[in-house]
Amino acid sequence: ADKPPIKVGVLHSLSGTMAISETTLKDVMLMLIEEQNKKGGVLGRKLEPVVVDPASNWPLFAEKARELLAVHKVSAVFGCWTSVSRKSVLPVFEELNGLLFYPVQYEGEESSRNVFYTGAAPNQQAIPAVDYLIEEGIERWVLAGTDYVYPRTTNKILEAYLKAKGVQAADIMIDYTPFGHADWQSIVRDIKAFGSAGRKTAVVSTINGDANVPFYKELANQGVKATDIPVIAFSVGEEELAGIDTKPLVGHLAAWNYFQSVETPANAEFIKKWRAFTRNAKRVTNDPMEAHFIGFNMWVQAVEKAGTTDPDKVIDAMIGVSVPNLSGGYSAMLPNHHITKPVLIGEVQADGQFETVWRTRGLVAGDEWSDYLPDSKDLIADWRAPLSCGNFNSATGKCGGAK
Amino acid sequence: MKGGLILPRLDRAGLIFGAVALGLALLVPVLNLAVPPDSPFHVPPHVVALMGKYLCYALLALSVDLVWGYCGILSLGHGAFFALGGYAMGMYLMRQIGPRGMYGHAELPDFMVFLNWQELPWYWLGFDQFWFAALMVLLVPGLLAGLLGWLAFRSRVTGVYLSIITQAMTFALLLAFFRNDMGFGGNNGLTDFKDILGASIQADGTRSALFAATAVALALGFVLCRWIVRSKLGRVLVAIRDAESRTRFLGYRVERYKLFVFMISACMAGVAGALYVPQVGIINPGEFSPANSIEAVIWVAVGGRGTLVGPVIGAVLVNFGKTVLTGALPEVWLFALGGLFIAVTLFLPRGIVGLWMAYQHRRAERQEAATTTNPALSEG
Amino acid sequence: MSRTDPQHTQLYLDGVCVSFDGFRALNNLSLIIMPGEMRAIIGPNGAGKTTMMDVITGKTRPDAGAVLFDGDTDLTRLDEAGIANLGIGRKFQKPTVFESHTVWDNIDLALAGRRGPFATLFHRDGADDQRILEILDVIRLSGRRHVQAGSLSHGQKQWLEIGMLLAQEPKLLLVDEPVAGMTDAETAETARLLRDIAQTRSVVVVEHDMTFVRDLDVKVTVLHEGSVLSDGSLDHVSADPRVIEVYLGR
Amino acid sequence: MLNVEAINLHYGAAQALRGVSLRAEPGRVTCLMGRNGVGKSSTLRAIIGHRPVSGGSIFWEGADITKLSPDERARRGIAYVPQGREIFPLLSVKENLETGFAPLPRRQRTIPDEIFELFPVLKSMLARRGGDLSGGQQQQLAIGRALVTRPRLLLLDEPTEGIQPSIIKDIGRAIGWLRDRGDMAILLVEQYFEFARDLADLFAVMDRGEVVMGGEKADLVESEVRRFLTV
Amino acid sequence: MRMLLMLLSLLLAPMASADVPAPLIDALAADDYAAREEALTTLTQTGDPAIVPALKALAEGSLYRRLSDDKVFVGREVDDGVTLTDPLTGAVAGVQPQGAVERIRVNNRIRRAVQAALGALTLRSPEAATRLKAAESIFTNKETEALPVLEAALAAEQDDRVRMAMRQARAAILAAGDSDAQTKLAAIPLIAERGGRPALALLTPLATDADAVVAEAAAAAARRIENHLAWAAAAQNIIYGLSLGSVLLLAAIGLAVTFGVMGVINMAHGEMVMLGAYTTYVVQNLIRTSMPELFDWSLLIALPLAFLVAGGVGILIERGIIRWLYGRPLETLLATWGLSLVLQQAVRSLFGPTNMEVGNPSWMSGAFQVGEVTITHGRLWIFLFGLIVFAALMVLLKRTPLGLQMRAVTQNRSMARAMGIRTARVDALTFGLGSGIAGLAGVALSQIDNVSPNLGQGYIIDSFMIVIFGGVGNLWGTLVGALSLGIVNKLLEPLAGAVLGKILVLVGIILFIQARPRGLFALKGRAIEH
Numbered sequence A: 001a002d003k004p005p006i007k008v009g010v011l012h013s014l015s016g017t018m019a020i021s022e023t024t025l026k027d028v029m030l031m032l033i034e035e036q037n038k039k040g041g042v043l044g045r046k047l048e049p050v051v052v053d054p055a056s057n058w059p060l061f062a063e064k065a066r067e068l069l070a071v072h073k074v075s076a077v078f079g080c081w082t083s084v085s086r087k088s089v090l091p092v093f094e095e096l097n098g099l100l101f102y103p104v105q106y107e108g109e110e111s112s113r114n115v116f117y118t119g120a121a122p123n124q125q126a127i128p129a130v131d132y133l134i135e136e137g138i139e140r141w142v143l144a145g146t147d148y149v150y151p152r153t154t155n156k157i158l159e160a161y162l163k164a165k166g167v168q169a170a171d172i173m174i175d176y177t178p179f180g181h182a183d184w185q186s187i188v189r190d191i192k193a194f195g196s197a198g199r200k201t202a203v204v205s206t207i208n209g210d211a212n213v214p215f216y217k218e219l220a221n222q223g224v225k226a227t228d229i230p231v232i233a234f235s236v237g238e239e240e241l242a243g244i245d246t247k248p249l250v251g252h253l254a255a256w257n258y259f260q261s262v263e264t265p266a267n268a269e270f271i272k273k274w275r276a277f278t279r280n281a282k283r284v285t286n287d288p289m290e291a292h293f294i295g296f297n298m299w300v301q302a303v304e305k306a307g308t309t310d311p312d313k314v315i316d317a318m319i320g321v322s323v324p325n326l327s328g329g330y331s332a333m334l335p336n337h338h339i340t341k342p343v344l345i346g347e348v349q350a351d352g353q354f355e356t357v358w359r360t361r362g363l364v365a366g367d368e369w370s371d372y373l374p375d376s377k378d379l380i381a382d383w384r385a386p387l388s389c390g391n392f393n394s395a396t397g398k399c400g401g402a403k
Numbered sequence B: 001m002k003g004g005l006i007l008p009r010l011d012r013a014g015l016i017f018g019a020v021a022l023g024l025a026l027l028v029p030v031l032n033l034a035v036p037p038d039s040p041f042h043v044p045p046h047v048v049a050l051m052g053k054y055l056c057y058a059l060l061a062l063s064v065d066l067v068w069g070y071c072g073i074l075s076l077g078h079g080a081f082f083a084l085g086g087y088a089m090g091m092y093l094m095r096q097i098g099p100r101g102m103y104g105h106a107e108l109p110d111f112m113v114f115l116n117w118q119e120l121p122w123y124w125l126g127f128d129q130f131w132f133a134a135l136m137v138l139l140v141p142g143l144l145a146g147l148l149g150w151l152a153f154r155s156r157v158t159g160v161y162l163s164i165i166t167q168a169m170t171f172a173l174l175l176a177f178f179r180n181d182m183g184f185g186g187n188n189g190l191t192d193f194k195d196i197l198g199a200s201i202q203a204d205g206t207r208s209a210l211f212a213a214t215a216v217a218l219a220l221g222f223v224l225c226r227w228i229v230r231s232k233l234g235r236v237l238v239a240i241r242d243a244e245s246r247t248r249f250l251g252y253r254v255e256r257y258k259l260f261v262f263m264i265s266a267c268m269a270g271v272a273g274a275l276y277v278p279q280v281g282i283i284n285p286g287e288f289s290p291a292n293s294i295e296a297v298i299w300v301a302v303g304g305r306g307t308l309v310g311p312v313i314g315a316v317l318v319n320f321g322k323t324v325l326t327g328a329l330p331e332v333w334l335f336a337l338g339g340l341f342i343a344v345t346l347f348l349p350r351g352i353v354g355l356w357m358a359y360q361h362r363r364a365e366r367q368e369a370a371t372t373t374n375p376a377l378s379e380g
Numbered sequence C: 001m002s003r004t005d006p007q008h009t010q011l012y013l014d015g016v017c018v019s020f021d022g023f024r025a026l027n028n029l030s031l032i033i034m035p036g037e038m039r040a041i042i043g044p045n046g047a048g049k050t051t052m053m054d055v056i057t058g059k060t061r062p063d064a065g066a067v068l069f070d071g072d073t074d075l076t077r078l079d080e081a082g083i084a085n086l087g088i089g090r091k092f093q094k095p096t097v098f099e100s101h102t103v104w105d106n107i108d109l110a111l112a113g114r115r116g117p118f119a120t121l122f123h124r125d126g127a128d129d130q131r132i133l134e135i136l137d138v139i140r141l142s143g144r145r146h147v148q149a150g151s152l153s154h155g156q157k158q159w160l161e162i163g164m165l166l167a168q169e170p171k172l173l174l175v176d177e178p179v180a181g182m183t184d185a186e187t188a189e190t191a192r193l194l195r196d197i198a199q200t201r202s203v204v205v206v207e208h209d210m211t212f213v214r215d216l217d218v219k220v221t222v223l224h225e226g227s228v229l230s231d232g233s234l235d236h237v238s239a240d241p242r243v244i245e246v247y248l249g250r
Numbered sequence D: 001m002l003n004v005e006a007i008n009l010h011y012g013a014a015q016a017l018r019g020v021s022l023r024a025e026p027g028r029v030t031c032l033m034g035r036n037g038v039g040k041s042s043t044l045r046a047i048i049g050h051r052p053v054s055g056g057s058i059f060w061e062g063a064d065i066t067k068l069s070p071d072e073r074a075r076r077g078i079a080y081v082p083q084g085r086e087i088f089p090l091l092s093v094k095e096n097l098e099t100g101f102a103p104l105p106r107r108q109r110t111i112p113d114e115i116f117e118l119f120p121v122l123k124s125m126l127a128r129r130g131g132d133l134s135g136g137q138q139q140q141l142a143i144g145r146a147l148v149t150r151p152r153l154l155l156l157d158e159p160t161e162g163i164q165p166s167i168i169k170d171i172g173r174a175i176g177w178l179r180d181r182g183d184m185a186i187l188l189v190e191q192y193f194e195f196a197r198d199l200a201d202l203f204a205v206m207d208r209g210e211v212v213m214g215g216e217k218a219d220l221v222e223s224e225v226r227r228f229l230t231v
Numbered sequence E: 001m002r003m004l005l006m007l008l009s010l011l012l013a014p015m016a017s018a019d020v021p022a023p024l025i026d027a028l029a030a031d032d033y034a035a036r037e038e039a040l041t042t043l044t045q046t047g048d049p050a051i052v053p054a055l056k057a058l059a060e061g062s063l064y065r066r067l068s069d070d071k072v073f074v075g076r077e078v079d080d081g082v083t084l085t086d087p088l089t090g091a092v093a094g095v096q097p098q099g100a101v102e103r104i105r106v107n108n109r110i111r112r113a114v115q116a117a118l119g120a121l122t123l124r125s126p127e128a129a130t131r132l133k134a135a136e137s138i139f140t141n142k143e144t145e146a147l148p149v150l151e152a153a154l155a156a157e158q159d160d161r162v163r164m165a166m167r168q169a170r171a172a173i174l175a176a177g178d179s180d181a182q183t184k185l186a187a188i189p190l191i192a193e194r195g196g197r198p199a200l201a202l203l204t205p206l207a208t209d210a211d212a213v214v215a216e217a218a219a220a221a222a223r224r225i226e227n228h229l230a231w232a233a234a235a236q237n238i239i240y241g242l243s244l245g246s247v248l249l250l251a252a253i254g255l256a257v258t259f260g261v262m263g264v265i266n267m268a269h270g271e272m273v274m275l276g277a278y279t280t281y282v283v284q285n286l287i288r289t290s291m292p293e294l295f296d297w298s299l300l301i302a303l304p305l306a307f308l309v310a311g312g313v314g315i316l317i318e319r320g321i322i323r324w325l326y327g328r329p330l331e332t333l334l335a336t337w338g339l340s341l342v343l344q345q346a347v348r349s350l351f352g353p354t355n356m357e358v359g360n361p362s363w364m365s366g367a368f369q370v371g372e373v374t375i376t377h378g379r380l381w382i383f384l385f386g387l388i389v390f391a392a393l394m395v396l397l398k399r400t401p402l403g404l405q406m407r408a409v410t411q412n413r414s415m416a417r418a419m420g421i422r423t424a425r426v427d428a429l430t431f432g433l434g435s436g437i438a439g440l441a442g443v444a445l446s447q448i449d450n451v452s453p454n455l456g457q458g459y460i461i462d463s464f465m466i467v468i469f470g471g472v473g474n475l476w477g478t479l480v481g482a483l484s485l486g487i488v489n490k491l492l493e494p495l496a497g498a499v500l501g502k503i504l505v506l507v508g509i510i511l512f513i514q515a516r517p518r519g520l521f522a523l524k525g526r527a528i529e530h
């Protein structure tokens, strides 16, 4: 009982532009840690959260990561949302041999020995979403995104994928907007125009964060209905919808690996605990929260398995660990440090929830190096000995660049 | 025998400052490298990195103060010069990665590879050479400042108008660098650096060397600024700050003076940025955000505008505060920081250094009052 | 008058017009100052005296007319600094000094010398101390030389500005109401000072103080509504009924 | 009746006034004289309240106003024509005059015709911005603006500065007229000796922050005064 | 007369009397979406208008299955469960607790099918407007199966407008199908007459028709429509520009007071806007929980409150902080920056970091069409509101004693005091006014943007840019600046894209200031040198 606690770092922005999304993840981590402590902690030691605020400032992320690892000597860090924050801390985790659990869907094209990617890779979100829409008879595509790496990469992949499926270039419209774009009048008009060519059109939205609310408000005002031009989003979850009156948006779609509305006992339990923890009977849950739930449980299991918090041992123990997810089934950690997840397509409901209208039969394995990008299709990551490589080129048989 | 009562004293403070900076440049690396980690005098590597970052900010603050404090040009876009210097250095560091990138491409940085770039854009050429990158660190911010300054000072854009167009400049650059099509890595910027001048960027020795280089750069910047402001040119600058048009009627070409310090200041900011990037490991468009430039101005105000020690103290103090508070009070630290800014304005109208100066000034005045019977006395 | 050849003149104004939103502040004004001449300019408030100085020093661009210096330099093409560097110095109607500089530095900045950034950057301090001390003596501010100019009284600022003008060593001095706010004795003193200066250079003085103008003992030009109403000796213009009507009063 | 009793005034550590005492009465003109920098303007600044005094008291109409704010003093009938004019540069001439309405009850909010009689140029330039006026015009506006408030104590700091001779005469006449009306106390700072002598009922001469001479006009010895005005 | 016609049309309706068997409806409760869709198809094939209520309920998500017997009802949620009514007869079937019924889920495919079915079914509705909508819907859906129903309806139709729409819809079906050249040729003018993008979408494939005459006619018609659309697009861009401009105007106009008039570099301006938006949220929240019927009034109630809240906070700020900084304008930057951090964090602590939901009242929702130009109600109101606020502020500043005092105080504070102006009060009121106006802007912005602690940050740079662009201290400049920047932005956006467009605008501002160093409506003359 007198054993020193195990410290767990929580590296999410509590202020600045990203606080809007990340604060919730900090709370979820505190809840998970509290729960675990109620169960007696890990290895008979209590868990102690170390919360810092990187303030949506990317260099500060690196500084705080270093502080967590070097000063607080945390055993694992749960954190980051944007890709740039992950990129910023990555060298720090590699240098100081720390563990980072990254819970957000992202563009892929990365695999680090020190990072575990519990959010979706493009093949676990974007590709199935497009498959669903093709099945629904969509022939024209608007790829609308915020102008940064995740949408750019995702859209590159989707464009290649759609073309491989026989879609003409003229039937794809790509549009990028700055972060926080607030005036969507022209773009929604253009979408309407593009969609009124007599063939069924959908919008694949990688629009990020703050820009979504004005985007959906404008869709509603200009009367773009899901029955005419459905919008499928990869960054709009229950939290985002909580800020919008969804009645005019019923039927628009999102692709995730988890919805709050999923009816599983584990999810019901999770929601109950979450609401109790936040003392708010209306608090919603979302996909990145589930990713942290999975990642945390995987880490706990791996530490128990390794019998130590020593990073090298835990990293090795992580692969193959399998824990229940909240959408039904077990998610497993793959050798490429990504996990298996079900993919769900949901339609927005009037109450701000999603209703699952489609889901993959089984779980989809996260693919870090996209098969649809010429330079990455030959790469694989496998962190098991003896390969132990994040970017093994199966064509040349060499482990490229990074150690 | 001129320059009022305060400057000579500040001078001494200035000398002390230079000595302290150079001392730090020596001492910190020694304490980091030569003192064993379990000794109480050991400076751990992350502290070296942190202090290096503060000193970069200090150099930026110094450059802001040179134009704002002494010439009345309130630049709300100095972060842009800082970031450009940073990008120049970042490009060099990217080129140093060579084929060690994820995709193993010999020339192209990873972000270009996965966005299907076929070849290195022309503006990346030459950045594999350190000397070229170092030149660009000075040239790019300097020339941009020259262009903007030439346009603005020539047509007599002053005051808030100038402030806001500098802000527009940094904001436009922010958006531009954001665009993936620009070829600077978009929002992610440039990261995952490996070597600088052949030394591993993560080695303790490199870190200490970078720190020492930053301290030296700060000391040099300080001496340069001091030389400028203490010369007659410095007095012309202050005259311009207080009564620009009157200065013109004395025959001074105000626009040349402004351009001169604006460009020097931009180069200093560029150097600060260049030293910053290898120490924090990333440069991305966020550095262009107007808020960053405003913060730099705020460091100056907190420390004491129109003094050279002030901005340095302000930058180090505010950023140290940020480091401590974001760790210790993650949920409420903004109250503390915001409160600090308000309190400084209200209670320390001339910043931290101003407080000390006011004390010196009062003492001097009391002495003077004691020796002269009547202040209104003029010789006649 | 406008027929006169500009050659050999110090300052040559011909047909100068300035209007502000339709209001004619200068109306076909012509005026000639010869080298080494001192001229007093009087005229009602709003006659355009200050505006004329604004035109000469490049602050205001005339709508029409010629403004020549030294017979051939067109002042309307130059900016303020360029004009100042030709050797035209000005004292403003409302005293304007560098408030956060000391009295000493104010004079120092005004001292004749090279005006470029590099010249000032490499300027050797202390070289001009003697000259500054002399000027401070003349304007009786030696005792306050280390005081910030901002804390001078109104009249002291007037003197400081005169001192700055002296330091500039211009060929042509434009002095706008130098004795406003001075005591009668100081007024007389100032008149003497200006007469001294005028030995070697040209001076244009604007004043409303008739005692002072009389002390100057030079040719007087009366402006009214932007053009010359009358000129000649003070006695001559004072007797002009139009001048009495619009300016001197009864 | 204004009674300034032994006031001191400091700028920072420098003392500008030392025990200055003065008097101004309705129907009479008190004239304050002295060389540059002796503290005349400082005295007026203390009376209107722009600078706090560091010692002594100021009484107006029997009440101690030493601690009152300037706007409260203005409400009690004190008007101020500062040295340097202090026109509101971006307000039109008319608006500049209308700022004088602030201390007046609503029905008195008109610009008295006398002002335009005294300064006809203001009438012709009502729409021009105050800052665009010539120096002398601004001075006239500053005096006119003070009169709009219908003051019972008028503080004038070198009001003739920059004004053409004919209007100086008019101002002299106007001050005389205001004095003769009997309800206004006038405190005039003036360097222009003859102008002052012609108007003054009471006088005070300052030197080095102190009143060195003062009293009824009858007691005024011109040569004595002039001694304090020479350099 | 109308009654008679209605009866007549009902009698004429071929299938109106057929009884719909209840099991057909109950089949809608099938297990998966595909089966439900199939059931829907069968149901609509009955063509009986009696199923309209059931279909509408299905699309709206208010069709329920009673678990006990798998029967389907229209349900309405009440406090203690769901009130069920029979979908065909409308007979009330009692209240069931939540657990005893299950909502029938629909997806977009079913919604679309319902919509198409309703289009055909409502062609005989007694309401002309409904029939018009049905015809329009057929025009866009072009379902060949609808042709017989449409023709029957057309035969009975009396209203000219509806007739026209029906003929166009018929033409659309014919043109899209594989009819002969003659039919197509006849259809083309009708389609062209309707105009707009859907018509263009029909004509474009026809332009490559095998029949040269048809192709020619279609191409000509398409060109005309395209031409027309290009003009409409230009007009639309201008309108978008004005609308964006009015948003910018609202955001900036408060700053035109605190910064433009008072000279305070007010970095907390955005936070005042944010306070206004949060006030709207609180008002709506109260209304939602206690007086839902007032929802449409929520914005009007929020306006004065937002003004008071933001204005009140502004006054507190002025009294607590700003007033110590007059004469040191640059330092207001530091203090207000600190303040904006504090206010953001305060709101974050109080309301949480996430977006708050602020709804649009009905009169702020939707859009109307002027030719090919769409104008959304919300934007129109915001535009008008911006102008009203501007005019009111103008009157206040230029026509009232308080306005005069505000300007006097900011131009020369100490002289204003000597004139008897209570500067303390005027300063507080001026800052309060600017902040209050920012609060009003917050109410408007809550309708189109995030209501989050970051709301203000998004507008602060643009606001400063506009005040500067228009010329500090000149309200007209702010108005013209905001509107013209809005328009330029929206004209550039389609050409250069949103990101590049914004960059170009910024560069444009930088260059513009070179030409006019004191903004669009620069004050000239001596006055400004003081």
Ligand SMILES: Nc1ncnc2c1ncn2[C@@H]1O[C@H](COP(=O)(O)OP(=O)(O)OP(=O)(O)O)[C@@H](O)[C@H]1O
Residues within 6 Å of the ligand: C020, C021, C023, C024, C025, C043, C044, C045, C046, C047, C048, C049, C050, C051, C052, C093, D128, D132, D133, D134, D135, D136, D137, D162, E524, E525, E526, E527
């Ligand atoms: N920017 C302007 N806009 C409008 N009128 C102006 C402007 N500048 C000057 N004026 C007018 O031009 C006229 C000439 O002014 P100026 O200052 O030259 O007169 P002055 O002769 O110097 O008078 P004073 O003796 O009072 O100093 C005045 O009537 C003044 O009001």
Ligand SMILES: Nc1ncnc2c1ncn2[C@@H]1O[C@H](COP(=O)(O)OP(=O)(O)OP(=O)(O)O)[C@@H](O)[C@H]1O
Residues within 6 Å of the ligand: B375, B376, B377, C150, C151, C152, C153, C154, C155, C156, C181, D011, D012, D014, D016, D034, D035, D036, D037, D038, D039, D040, D041, D042, D043, D083
């Ligand atoms: N703002 C100030 N700060 C510091 N010292 C000041 C300030 N204003 C005036 N003084 C000093 O106070 C003394 C008295 O100044 P004041 O303005 O009262 O003189 P004055 O008698 O009105 O002179 P003048 O005739 O030149 O107007 C002067 O020595 C002046 O230097």
Ligand SMILES: NC(N)=O
Residues within 6 Å of the ligand: A081, A082, A083, A084, A104, A105, A106, A107, A150
């Ligand atoms: N990884 C993302 N969504 O930025």
Ligand SMILES: [Mg+2]
Residues within 6 Å of the ligand: C049, C050, C051, C093, C176, D134, D135, D136
């Ligand atoms: Mg004048």
Ligand SMILES: [Mg+2]
Residues within 6 Å of the ligand: C153, C154, C155, D040, D041, D042, D083
């Ligand atoms: Mg005075």
